Amino acid sequence: MQAFTPLEAGDPERVGPYRIVGRLGSGGMGRVYLARSPGGRATAVKVVHEELAEDAAFRRRFGREVAAARRVTGPFTAPVVDADPDADLPWLATAHVPGLPLGKAVAAHGAWPERSVRALGAGLAEALEAIHGIQMVHRDLKPSNVLLAVDGPRVIDFGISVAAGDTKLTHTGAVVGSPGYLPPEQLVGQEVGPAGDVFALGALLAYTATGSGPFGGGPAYSVNYRVVHEDPDLEGLPDGLADVVARCLAKDPLGRPRVPELIEELGRWEGADGTRGTFTRATWLPAPVVADVTALRAAPLPEEAATATADADLPTVTVASPTAVATARLGAPPAGPSFAARLRRAARQRRTAVLAAAGTLVVLAVVAGLLLPRAFSGTSGRGNGAESTGTPTAAAKELAVREQWSSDTDVWRPVVADGKVVGDQDGVLKAVDAGSGKPVWTYDDPSASSFEGVSDGVVVASSRENGTIQGIALDSGKQVWSVPAKAHTVPGTTWALYMRVIVADGTVYVNTMYHLPEESERYGTYAVSALDTATGRLKWTRPVEWTLSDALAVADGVVYGGVRERDGTYFHALDADTGDQLWRYHASASRHYAGEVTAITVSDGTVYFGDSRSVLHAVDARRGTKLWTYEPDVQTAEEWIEPLMVTDGVVYGGTGDATSDYGTGDVHAVAADSGKPLWTEHTEREPELHGLLDGSVLFSTKAGTLHAADTRTGASPAETRLSSGDPDAAVVGDRVYFDGGDGRLHAGRISLTDG
Template identity: 85%
Template sequence: MTNEEEPVQAFTPLEAGDPVRVGPYRIVGRLGSGGMGRVYLARSSGGRATAVKVVHDELAEDPSFRTRFRREVAAARRVTGPFTAPLVDADPDADVPWLATAHVPGLSLGAAVATHGVWPEQSVRALGSGLAEALEAIHRAHVVHRDLKPSNVLLAPDGPRVIDFGISVAADDTKMTTTGAVVGSPGYLPPEQLVGREVGPAGDVFALGALLAYAATGTGAFGGGPAYGVNYRVVHENPDLEGLPDGLEDVVTRCLAKDPRQRPAVPELIEELGRWEGADGARGTFTAGTWLPALVAADVTALRVAPLPEEAPTTTADADLPTVTVGTAPTAVVTARLGAPPERPSFAARLRGAARRRPTAVLAAAGSLVVLAVVAGLLLPRAFSGSSGSGNGTGSTGSPTAAAKQLAVRQQWSGDVDFWQPVVVGDKVVGSQDGLLKALYADSGEQAWTYDDPSASSFEGVSDGLVVASSEKGTIHGIDPAGGNQVWSVDAKAHTAPGTTFHLYTRVVVADGTVYVNAMYDLPEGSERNGTYAVSALDAATGRLKWTRAIEHTLSNALAVVDGVVYGGVREADGSYFHAWDADTGDQLWRYHASASPAYAGELTAITVSDGTVYFGDSRTVLHAVDARRGTKLWTYEPDDDGVEEWLEPLVVSDGVVYGGTGGATSDYEPGAVRAVAADSGRALWTEHTEREPELHGLLDGSVLFSTKAGTLHTADARTGASPAATRLSSGDPDATFEGGRVYFDGGDGRLHAGRISLTGR
């Protein structure tokens, strides 16, 4: 169990400050609250019972949350299935965003087990069968729940219902990027999520296994106590399944496998768990008397027949304070001042937090080969004929094009590490594992060193032969790559203005012997604003502060330093701006007004500079081209596809074309696209849609190479976008790094792999 508040499905009276109407829905009672907001029982104008969730005020003030929320609402609308609570209405753009789902008059699984104890095996099998079908519907809509837990499973007479699929992720992602912490329910988060890896459908299977263990034993499969202890056991220890019926032990054990690839697929679970028989001997028939334990069934049935409160007359107890009578017995009279909420300090200063970092390919000089490997014998390559997207050109003649070439790979080694964001530094590969910065020899995979300060686990770059790393506490470290010894370290106090407290780095860039940091700082309690930002420059050889520039408004996480200029984005009161600062002094060179919409200004998400033009993409799917010397607009490009996506790093410019990927800000597992745009005019050349969010790796012999979060490598003809083949690399994000014709990547087996690749004619 977790310490979070369980939503109570039997409604309770409204309280002072609760709304009386949200959109077209009349609010009649409270159902509960959670990490994203408050949940109310409501009536539609036609009398339909709905559950309306109203997000917390601080999230409503966060534009990055609104972007995620808008995307997740769109994804949730696609989910349809008999064991999900469908989304029926939403308004992500309201002053306080809200959504409405069909009301399920049932107990949560957590409340049922806490009140009535453990379930018999057949009831647990029925529960698992319904939940597996719910997950199949959710995954079919390209949504990963990521927060399946007892409070998100409601029990109805005709089967369980999964709620909050994909919706709570917006709040969780916002909290995670703000605090840098893993957000979720201990014991139900899969190990890959706890160690910072991508979470796919197999993560939901892990949570399903944990739910089955909880229903059958009354305790979590990894014990209780502090979250850090539970999370440690999830990652490093076997589950405790004592008390689990023998008939369930095998399926639960497989669901809780540490390796996501070893967990059963959802269709397999539907087949295996769907063979349950109810108390009346009928197979797989969901009625209260056949699948639920008797005491739970009685409670659920009573809730199902409870009347929904009717419209109650309003009487006046005070001329200024209307009183609203709510509910059936017990009756409560709630007094609330209506109208706009009182003003409060803005939460905007905390909006970005530690932004989700996207591993950026290490690109060599122009014209160099950028390659990706397929592990022979680990995952079999699969080639598919035909385009996987919407490339709309024709094949070329002469030398083989992308449409007439094939990938070849030769594995060199695999190591017993699982690096996050590996980077090649000389003859070593550096990365973070289990919170420690480590280095392997690039030619053999043997361990070279481990940095002895566990706080400095985030690799930031290389300058003059020194590895630069940062810690959550704000300390910047200079490390000798030969032996992993510290050369210098500088505390965040060096660039923290008096009266502020360091909170976190949103981006660190190492360039030209200098470490440039985007940082957020807390202001004293009671201040008009909650936080402030600054861009600072540190000497990479000594750690000495060169300059710092305070940013009163919100600083985007994207940052680039090219030819003595620092480029970054700031969201101000009247919209978003793109800034250029002198890299030596921090003085502002120019400011470009990127968006004039204060309500939805967009965030700067990707930057590249080429031939005197700076190209930057934002979270509204707009690509801008600006004169790098004067800061004047050259052109903008916005795809005409449905939906809004953000531009992803890296942007690549080659032969007069800007290549970039776009994807969802909500989840890496949403569909995306690779796009080609004319560098001189912003004219769209082609778009190749991808099954999951893409990451570009550069150009190789007329082909654009890109991988996706689904674990596949693709080639696209650089002229037309035609993509005839895909090769399976991993069960998730391969997190690849490229250097000198060699690739280092995660094969999905918890190991780092190295290999070489070539693109040859057939």
Template identity: 75%
Template sequence: MQAFTPLEAGDPTRIGPYRVVGRLGSGGMGRVYLARSPGGRATAVKVVHDELAEDSSFRARFRREVAAARRVMGPFTAPLVDADPDAETPWLATAHVPGLSLGAAVARHGAWPEQSVRALGSGLAEALEAIHRARVVHRDLKPSNVLLAPDGPRVIDFGISVAADDTKLTTTGAVVGSPGYLPPEQLIGGEVGPAGDVFALGALLVYAATGTSAFGGGPAHGVSYRVVHEDPDLAGLPGELADVVGRCLAKDPLRRPGVPELVAELGRWEGADGTRGTFTGATWLPTPVAADAMALHTDPLPEEAGMVTAGADHPVGADLPTVGPAHTAVATARLGRPPARPSSAAHPGGWVRQRRTAVLAAAGILVVLTAVAGLLLPRVLSGPSREGNGVGGSGSTATPTVVAKQLTVREQWPSDEDLWHPVVADGKVVGEGQDGLLHAVDADSGDTIWTYDDPTASSLEGVSDGLVVASSNEQGTIQGIALDGGKRIWSVGAQAHTAPGTTFHLYLRIVVADGTVYVNALYDLPEGSEPSGRYAVSALDAATGRLKWTRPVEYGLSDALAVVDGVVYGGMWEKDGSYFYALDAATGDQRWRYRMQDRYGTEVTAIRVSGDTVYAGDSRGDLHAVDARRGTRLWTYEPDVQSAQWLEPLLVTDGMILGGTGENDSTRSPGDVHAVAAGSGKPLWTTHTEGEPEVHGLLGGSVLFSTETGTLHAADARTGKSPAETRLSPDDPDAAVVGDRVYFDGGDGRLHAGRISLTEE
């Protein structure tokens, strides 16, 4: 059984750096090919139709959608790994999923049992959670865009087909999409948001459970009429599943459940072997579908294009065309001596070196650090692999059985700017420059796009919904700056949240979510007061600066702050102990308070919310798992470390939590990377690092983490062993990643951009 067909005469043999080996299919935007990456990885490369490539409006939309899709990362999505929207024939590449589509599976084997439908829904809901977290709406979720693999479903084409559909819509004025899966609001010309994808998810579950559409068959206009005006047919669904699906298919988008709610509801499924909510082997698929999926999963890739035949009379050879420029060798570039970093006194607000918080954690996968003795930065960089110092629960140092990996970076450009704390969003890299100003450079070229010339707003807090947020402790202001153009949109002064009788002193943390600025701040009390200061967490309207609410804390407030689904999470300490809290984001009312320690002064230093669980790492080195709804303890992990705190970010992926611990001070102190079972808190492995680590994500079954010594490691995700490593500079590279692009301080006073790969030796 094969998921691909042989190449035909006229098919390209190469698309950009990818060697084409077969056909996967075609769609409304273009033809999809099976290809090998330069390192031999299987990749799906989509080449757009000629008529779209000639449309300037399509190219603009395609470029925008590619930039958005780069931010999507999740275990049930096929990530975008490469693209060239400016090629003569635009193309994009995603990770190849060797699986059959949901449409093919149902057509071939019929309706699914309830447990398989629930498992499908659980994986698809989690995929949508990752897509929406990156501020992308799929808009075309249908059976052909869901691929089935032994370890779970994969959603493909998120956001990408929108460029083609929008171009066709502009040209014809018609609604473009798949009848029966488009939500009512899209059919009547309304705005389509995440709730539209929830509608499509409900329709997919009906299709899987019954083998038919929730709104019947026949001509497209008839199906669309029933979607808008009639109730879905849920007769073939079991009662509890029918209730969930019925809410997904509500006509009013506001009445549909949120994706996190669906993740929680549908996640309570059991596989054929009795395991709960675990996509392993083929325990989640119907037996005949599982057999097909396993066969596709084990099929080898075809030979190189020059070796493949498209039938006896039509050999496919070297005379076939190439799409995009071929890969060429490039020279190395010598770096100058790095300029001195400013002292803490020179930096606005008293700058102290600190590992960069992942402001757009869903936007990136990897951070790459490479150099040769801190002096040479080759255009193609790689580091040696070696046996690691990872230790499991028993501290074993046996030779690992996994295949060693090789890290490689191909530099794209160096910029004239040296940006600290870079954040990547909408095709731009924003950061703090040596001149004390904020700058934005083009993510594709490194050219400076704008400079914000107000030195009182040089401390970058993050980027959210097209808004750059910056603060000044000296002036006490928070400013919102347009990502496009670099013009100030609003400014909020400290007086808006400073209580009578106190004086603003310091911003600890600022987060912007849903049009609201949430602030952790420290205030001074009059001289001679006991205590001398007071803390507060406050919420201000981003458009007007009006104070919505404030909640004073007498003894202490942690730096860590997170706002997720209408809830503010943070840490505080009182005279009788240290707490982790949840507040209503709209009112500031306390939802719950969880006691972490029966002692004063322990801080929450890292927060991550995943489904119904919130994870909080503290300054004593403990990691807490807390029920996000009730604030009750689920488990606490106490690693064997001393005087270390959890560092941001924490990542939750593939049923485990990945995070680093260290001192987080101005010295290069050692640290550790931990993998902990998300459901139980059981330690999986720990790896020691020479400097404080920052965990970036998974690539090819490896965990990528960097250290402040300038080194990137890739350790086996199962054991923590066999880390490949490569060096960028003798200092913290302060890197940011979107998809396979990495932006980092090269140690020569310039921001660099590169692409990375992780290949087997």
């Protein structure tokens, strides 16, 4: 195991006096490199993204925060050793910690025993004491900012997120930080002090002890809402930890324990060898994590900077003409998306992928404007013992994407309709020609900031600010109608947010949350509403007393969705024409957190839905009676991810860990009539399914890859790289449209051939 990946063409050879020798990772602030100091010492150098570097306010705050961070000392922090806030691209250097990110450790090996969680908490509390001691607040304590070493944890990036939060790029309402770890006061715009870090520490301990966050998973706004308004789910926490975690997660900052109290309370831990409160050995860690950390520590560091040139293990492919041959690492990689783009994407239905600081090789395969294939053979297997077995046909498949065009007009969540690719970017709706990539129209009304879907020649968009829903003509980009939120707002309430908007069969269906008057005992109420796509006219509204799920689907004149009530999660069916309830199915029971419905599809009289507790349900679509349930054998709680697909008697779906920055995932094939698992294929990041092609299931992951797994076995999937991050792909037949990680929308033709 190694903690770095090779350099790529375009990476710097030096930053200040530091010689760059490898990549450690990337995030919203910048790219992190492994470097050697002039004296040869291993160092981690973070180079700020260009978008932030152009902001004068950021530079000033960055300089102040770096100066303060250099004063932080302590055994559980990675000290800042050098910085240049005035460089063309500001940078800072910290001591290199050959450690495993906490999120990656939990994702790989599951929940920790109590003694290890206590030891982790004691070390992190001591790190916070050092940070708070110089009047600094971390503000972004999360699993990816904790590195695990044999002699204790290390906190990184302290204070730097404050600089990012002060830039003009985040003044439009974006919240800097990670859902589930941000304290309530930060989410509602109040001042954040040391108690905010205590809240994050409590959430982090709960995650480590149970494998899931105390406020569940799902879209960022859903998690943030639960942080502000709902009690944490502490089910599964050992008795010895439940009380201290609950106090750390108090809504009122004044009700949380002080850091010295936590050091005293958590410091009374005992290692696996019986030693008390000492990090001199790796016995504070779970045994499987010790093995990974030890391997990282033993891995040799690169001696020379090596750019990502041709490698023997990469296939050569013919490009442009029969005589033109190139390898997959020629050419400079494209620049990453803007910082503002990353912030917005983080607020979408699923998290933006973050590159891991340890583990797999990440290579952007772009050759002279052509996206090149990289086939590989792999094994699957974590699904109830139903391990897939490869066949010569499956192993021989090679996947390639041959680029057709790229466009300066980039869009997210692209949808292809009537020869156009439609989506939004930074609150602006856009359409490009699907055949050429040329811009067709731009709709820049700021009150239509979120693209929701297309139906019957009308593009539907909603506003996160005031709830307005608009219909825009697909052919011209002109407004057809506009409906304010008050048109469907339940009497006596005010509009709060749209949890989900879908367009189907000439109707816009919305799951909405509304604020109740301040004197009410409950904080909010919900409703499902239907609007006519052609006119925007309200058809019906059905109030829902309890919490609606984000997932929503319409098929055969029925609206399907989930409701989380006091005694568990219910799945309901409503008449699409009237909103009348047809039936109600009790999906799961829990006094605390019963999960939420996260993905729905309907096929041949059966509705299939997955939830955030890893369970896939099959229910008779006419009567609402249970047919079967399937729960994958996974190490951590994973939620089912849209879309689910049913083809030839098989349900295909993806699951992923929504609580981890390094969330891995799985693709599953389940018999549609019985729920019997057919195969499971593990993926390096959360998967998103796109359809079937030539006997293979196509899916992409947030690591930037497109995969094709054999529909019969799931074994030996071929892959090709589309992007340096989440490709946000849309597949129609053998065409794929995606974000190439360079701020451009790309279109390519997919081919699957025998190797």
